[in-house]
Amino acid sequence: MLTLENLVLTQDEFRLTADWKVQAGERVALIGPSGAGKSTLLMALAGFFAPAAGSILWQGADLAEVAPGDRPLTILFQDQNLFPHLTLAQNLGLGLSPTLRLTQAQTTQIETALLRVGLAGMQARKPGQLSGGQQGRAALARALLRARPVLLLDEPFAALGPALKAEMLELLDEVATATGAAVLMVTHDPNDAKHFADKTVLVADGVAQAPVATAELFADPPPALHDYLG
Amino acid sequence: MVAARADSFALAPADLQALRFTLLQASLSAAVSSLLAIPVARALFRRRFPLRGALISLLAAPFVLPVVVAVMGLLTVFGRGGPINTGLAWFGLPEVSIFGLHGIVLANVFFNLPLATRMLLHGWQAIPAERFRLAQSLGLPPSAQFRHLEAPMLRARLPGIFAVILLICLASFAIALMLGGGPKASTLELAIYQSLRFEFDLGRAALLAAVQFALCAAITLAAARLTLPQGFGAGLSRHLQISAPNGWRRALDIIAVIVAAVFLFAPLLAVVIKGLPGLTTLPNGLWPAALRSVSVAIVSAVLATSAALILANGAAHSKSRMIELAAMLPLAASSLVLGTGLFLLVRPFIAPENLALAITILVNATLTLPYLFRLLLPEARQLQADYGRLTESLGLPRRTILRFVTLPRLARPLGYGAGLAAALSMGDLGVIALFAGDGGATLPLFVQHLIGAYRLQQAAAAALILVALSFVLFWAFDRLGSHYADA
Numbered sequence: 001m002l003t004l005e006n007l008v009l010t011q012d013e014f015r016l017t018a019d020w021k022v023q024a025g026e027r028v029a030l031i032g033p034s035g036a037g038k039s040t041l042l043m044a045l046a047g048f049f050a051p052a053a054g055s056i057l058w059q060g061a062d063l064a065e066v067a068p069g070d071r072p073l074t075i076l077f078q079d080q081n082l083f084p085h086l087t088l089a090q091n092l093g094l095g096l097s098p099t100l101r102l103t104q105a106q107t108t109q110i111e112t113a114l115l116r117v118g119l120a121g122m123q124a125r126k127p128g129q130l131s132g133g134q135q136g137r138a139a140l141a142r143a144l145l146r147a148r149p150v151l152l153l154d155e156p157f158a159a160l161g162p163a164l165k166a167e168m169l170e171l172l173d174e175v176a177t178a179t180g181a182a183v184l185m186v187t188h189d190p191n192d193a194k195h196f197a198d199k200t201v202l203v204a205d206g207v208a209q210a211p212v213a214t215a216e217l218f219a220d221p222p223p224a225l226h227d228y229l230g
Numbered sequence: 231m232v233a234a235r236a237d238s239f240a241l242a243p244a245d246l247q248a249l250r251f252t253l254l255q256a257s258l259s260a261a262v263s264s265l266l267a268i269p270v271a272r273a274l275f276r277r278r279f280p281l282r283g284a285l286i287s288l289l290a291a292p293f294v295l296p297v298v299v300a301v302m303g304l305l306t307v308f309g310r311g312g313p314i315n316t317g318l319a320w321f322g323l324p325e326v327s328i329f330g331l332h333g334i335v336l337a338n339v340f341f342n343l344p345l346a347t348r349m350l351l352h353g354w355q356a357i358p359a360e361r362f363r364l365a366q367s368l369g370l371p372p373s374a375q376f377r378h379l380e381a382p383m384l385r386a387r388l389p390g391i392f393a394v395i396l397l398i399c400l401a402s403f404a405i406a407l408m409l410g411g412g413p414k415a416s417t418l419e420l421a422i423y424q425s426l427r428f429e430f431d432l433g434r435a436a437l438l439a440a441v442q443f444a445l446c447a448a449i450t451l452a453a454a455r456l457t458l459p460q461g462f463g464a465g466l467s468r469h470l471q472i473s474a475p476n477g478w479r480r481a482l483d484i485i486a487v488i489v490a491a492v493f494l495f496a497p498l499l500a501v502v503i504k505g506l507p508g509l510t511t512l513p514n515g516l517w518p519a520a521l522r523s524v525s526v527a528i529v530s531a532v533l534a535t536s537a538a539l540i541l542a543n544g545a546a547h548s549k550s551r552m553i554e555l556a557a558m559l560p561l562a563a564s565s566l567v568l569g570t571g572l573f574l575l576v577r578p579f580i581a582p583e584n585l586a587l588a589i590t591i592l593v594n595a596t597l598t599l600p601y602l603f604r605l606l607l608p609e610a611r612q613l614q615a616d617y618g619r620l621t622e623s624l625g626l627p628r629r630t631i632l633r634f635v636t637l638p639r640l641a642r643p644l645g646y647g648a649g650l651a652a653a654l655s656m657g658d659l660g661v662i663a664l665f666a667g668d669g670g671a672t673l674p675l676f677v678q679h680l681i682g683a684y685r686l687q688q689a690a691a692a693a694l695i696l697v698a699l700s701f702v703l704f705w706a707f708d709r710l711g712s713h714y715a716d717a
Contacts, residue, residue, distance in 0.1 A: 048619055069625015080616055085638045085715075098626045100634055 002045075002150055002182060004208075007054035009037065009044055016041060016203070019054075020210035022182050024149060027173075028211050029193035030186045032203035033228050038186040039078075041208055042152050045184070046075045058150075069098075073150035074143040074181075081139040081156065082127040088114065088138050089123035095142040113141040117171060133164045137171065144175045151176060153185040165189075169196045190229060194218060204228065244413055245421060245438060252417040252445070255331060255406075256399035259338030264392045266339070267346035268384065270490045273483035274347070275354040285491060286351065289344040290650065290704055291697075292494055296657030296674050297341075297404035299693040303497030304328065304337055305408075306504065313496075333409040338402055342395045344494060349394075349605070352643065353387040354380070356612065372475045386608070393453030394604055400446055401564035404659065418442045419566055439567045447562035450600075451555070501693060508691030515669070516676060516692055520699060523656055523673040526591050527703055531652035534595040535644060538602035539610075543636065545603075546610035547618075557603040560596045565660025568593050572661070586670050590662050594655035601654075602647040609643050610636075638714060645711015649704035656700040673699070 002022040009016045016037035022028055030038045043049040045056060047068035056063045058072050074095075082091045092110045093100050102110070114120055117137040127135055136157055143151055157168045169192065176183045184201075187193060193200045199211035204224035221229060274286060292300060308314050308328045315325050328336065357379055365375045403419040410416060416424075418438055425435040538557070545553040572589055613636065621631050637644070659674040671679065673696045680689035 046623055048622070067625065068619075068622040075623050077619065080620055083617065083620070083635060083639075086634060090634065094624050094626060094630070094634070098624070098630050100630060 001059060003057040003060075004045075005055045005057060007044070007056065008052045009040055009049065010052040011040070011049075014040070015206050016208060017054075017206065018208035020201075020208075022150075022184065022211065024182055025176075025180050026199060026211075027176065027183045027197045028185070029197035029200045029214065030184060030203055030208070031188075031190065031193055031200055031225070031228070034188075036203040037206075037208070038203045039154050041203065042075065042154050042184065042186055045071075045150075046073060046152055047071050071150075072148050073152055074146045074148045075152040076136075076139050076143065076154065076156040078154050078156060078158065081142075082135060084127050087124050087126055088119065088130075091127070091138060092142045092145055095146040109145060110141075113144050114138075116144065116174070117141040133160055133168065136160065136168050140168070140171055140175050143181075144178060147179040147181075149179075149181055151179070151181040151183045153183065155186050155188065158188065165192070166195070172196070190218065244416075245418075245441075247413060248416045248418050248421045248438075249441065249445070251331075251415060252400060252419075252442075255334045255338070255417065256396050256402075258331075259335045259342065259399040260392050260396040262335065263339050263342040263346045263395050264388055266343055266490075267350050267391070269482065269486040270343070271347045271350035271354060272380070273486045274351055277480075277483050277487070279487075285487070286348070287705060287708065289348050289494070290646075290653070290708070291498060291701060292341050292344050295341075295498070296659065296677070296693070296696055296700070297402075298408075298659065298674065298678060299501055299657075299697055300340065300497065301337060301405060301408045302504075302690070302693070303499075303501040304333075304340060306500035307496050308333075308336065329409055330415045334402075334405055334415065337405045337409055338395075338399045340494065340497065341402075341405075342398060343490065345398075346391050346395060347490070348646070349391050350384075350387060352605070352646075353383045353608075356609070357383055372479060390453065390604055393449065394601065397446055397449060397453070397562075397600075400442070400449070401566070403564065403566055418445070419564060422566060422570070435570065439570060442564065443562055443567055446564070447559075450558045450562045453558065498697075501690065501697070505690035505694035508687040508689075509694065511688065512691060512695075513680065513685070513688045515671075516673075516695065519671050519673045519676040520695065522587060522670075523696070524699060524703065526587055526594065526672060527652040527656040527700075530591040530595040530598070530655040531648045531703075531707065533591065534598045534602055534651045535648040537595070538599055538606050538647065539636070539640070539644065541599075541603055542606035542610040545607055546614040554603075554607070558600050560600050563597070565593060565597055565658065568596065569661035583670055586662060590658070590672065591655075593661045594658055595651070597658075598651040598654050602651060605643050605647045605650075606640065609640050613639050641711045641714035643711070645708050645714070648711070649707030652707055653700040653704040656703055657696065 001024060004018045004020055007018045009018075014035075014037060018041060030041065032038055040049055044051055047063070047066065051064075063071055082088075083094075086094075089107070089110055090100060092113060093102050093106065096102065096106045096109065111120075111123065114122060117140055119134060119137055119141065122130075122134075127138070130138065139156065151172075153172070157165045160168060172183070172185075173196065175181075183197075185192070185197065193214050197214050200214040200217050201211045202209045202217065202222065202225050217225065274282065295303075305328060306312055308326070318325060327333065361379055362375070365379060370378070401419060403417070403423065406415075406417040406420045407423065410420060418441060422435050422438045422442065425431040425438065541553055541557040545551075545557070572593070576585060576589075617635060617639075621635055626635070657674055659678060662672050662675050673692070677689055677692045677696060680692055
């Protein structure tokens with residue numbers, strides 16, 4: 001269980017509070033206007049932004065002193081999720097063995113992961129030779145290999161077309177199911193939330209509201225969400 | 231040590247004149263070098279022509295060229311009886327002297343224009359190709375591309391480049407020795423040398439060294455404020471074909487490349503022509519000296535590059551500027567100042583010639599460190615900005631980051647930097663002259679001894695071998711870097 005306890009994030013004029021929990025395996029969308037602090041909240045969870053107050057707990061243990069790489073989570077950034085000079089096999093390998101000394105079993109794991117995300121046989125390719133969708137798939141394959149209990153996504157599919165995005169969300173669903181991970185996904189698109197997430201967090205007016213059932217939230221949107229949806 | 235030996239703190243009028251002249255020649259040289267480098271670097275960046283790669287590699291040659299050899303080349307071309315003055319005489323124009331201020335500036339520009347060009351070219355190449363593609367797809371005219379992409383890069387890089395060249399020129403001892411002289415064209419370093427060698431006035435030498443050090447330290451401190459981080463974002467290192475503008479811009483680029491090439495290679499050619507006949511009768515002791523030089527160069531290059539990488543990485547990660555200051559500090563010291571200090575330091579305990587090579591390695595590594603650091607810092611910062619979060623989120627250990635991220639991403643500047651360090655060390659004639667005993671000479675010192683003995687043909691031939699070895703070392707390191715970057 002991921003707990004945000006009286007969490008306060010501040011940066012210059014910006015201020016965001018959050019006080020809620022995410023259960024294992026839950027799918028949560030974070031939605032709200034630009035600049036509301038969705039990404040900042042994700043960065044705080046991932047360990048790249050120190051909270052001004054409050055704490056982030058995993059299974060009751062405070063994560064404040066835990067380095068980003070040791071947190072029980074995988075994050076997909078908006079971009080730069082792959083090293084452009086490394087092959088896909090190496091990029092994925094970094095998720096398994098930080099020293100990239102791969103055993104035969106791990107190499108097989110990488111091949112399997114690539115197969116599962118539809119990139120079979122592309123181990124030797126470099127990210128520059130892939131399309132945007134394929135890069136997203138590769139990043140998801142690494143998340144699959146890392147198999148951390150929480151998966152954070154900072155709009156990694158925002159640049160993809162509707163069909164491709166639907167495909168990626170499906171893949172994301174598969175990956176999350178396979179690893180049993182709780183998913184927190186920042187999105188601009190209400191449809192992403194409706195299709196993918198059981199629950200939605202509304203981030204607006206300096207507060208990240210506790211997650212509520214997505215269907216209920218959109219059936220009767222609060223004023224802030226109403227304004228956002230237009 | 232140097233400060234402790236300075237008994238009096240009053241500068242004689244001649245010393246003040248030397249101080250003024252030092253500043254004048256250095257700032258003129260640095261300004262001319264950095265400004266002329268802009269059109270040349272841009273032409274090299276956006277044009278593709280035969281031998282372009284070779285020209286870029288050869289741009290390192292004058293900087294790599296041992297000063298003694300380069301000045302010989304410049305004297306041949308620009309000196310009395312050289313093609314320039316012969317041409318002027320042909321048109322009935324008065325002879326131009328290469329001695330004095332303009333000669334010193336000419337030599338400094340000869341050495342530093344290529345350095346500035348290479349540094350700017352790295353700057354241009356560090357702008358992701360995707361930005362140019364975006365600008366061109368938006369139909370931005372060349373002037374707008376310049377304003378939005380190139381000008382910010384220039385603003386970020388030029389002050390640092392200017393400062394580095396300024397410091398090099400402040401300590402360009404050998405150039406001033408050969409092309410300056412007389413009370414009107416004497417630099418501080420020249421004055422130090424003269425008071426040590428001819429007047430045995432240790433107090434005055436120490437005072438002048440202290441002034442030289444303070445001057446360079448002040449400029450180093452000012453320069454440390456000059457590198458600004460660049461926010462171009464990351465590209466995917468795609469190989470993109472960028473089309474370059476035509477018309478007068480094309481003509482300008484062609485002229486820039488040709489003029490620069492002729493200016494830089496005519497003196498080199500002159501040295502080759504002079505030295506080639508002597509290659510058949512090489513003097514004894516040349517090869518052992520060459521071996522000593524190559525060993526010194528390789529060890530000090532590896533030492534300096536490793537240290538610079540560690541410091542640049544550290545500076546890229548921390549907000550404090552202390553590391554930057556520490557890495558730039560050696561700029562404040564010249565080979566002569568460091569050498570004099572070390573000489574005075576070790577002499578009471580051990581015969582200096584026993585430590586000659588070790589101290590040469592150490593001093594050369596120390597003196598090249600700031601250049602390598604400056605070269606690596608922007609790239610290390612960019613790397614941290616682009617991939618710092620990703621490496622952290624993956625929890626990669628330091629060794630993995632070094633091996634799979636830092637070294638491959640920085641391979642190009644690292645290779646170039648190591649090549650630069652090796653070549654500089656190879657051609658250095660500062661410390662070794664103070665320390666070497668009989669039979670312990672490095673190749674530049676060996677050449678200088680030949681010149682001193684008026685065996686000019688042999689000197690030119692040995693110089694040619696020195697140049698060839700320096701260049702091979704530089705090329706090998708640079709190539710190694712490019713190879714890893716492309717892999």
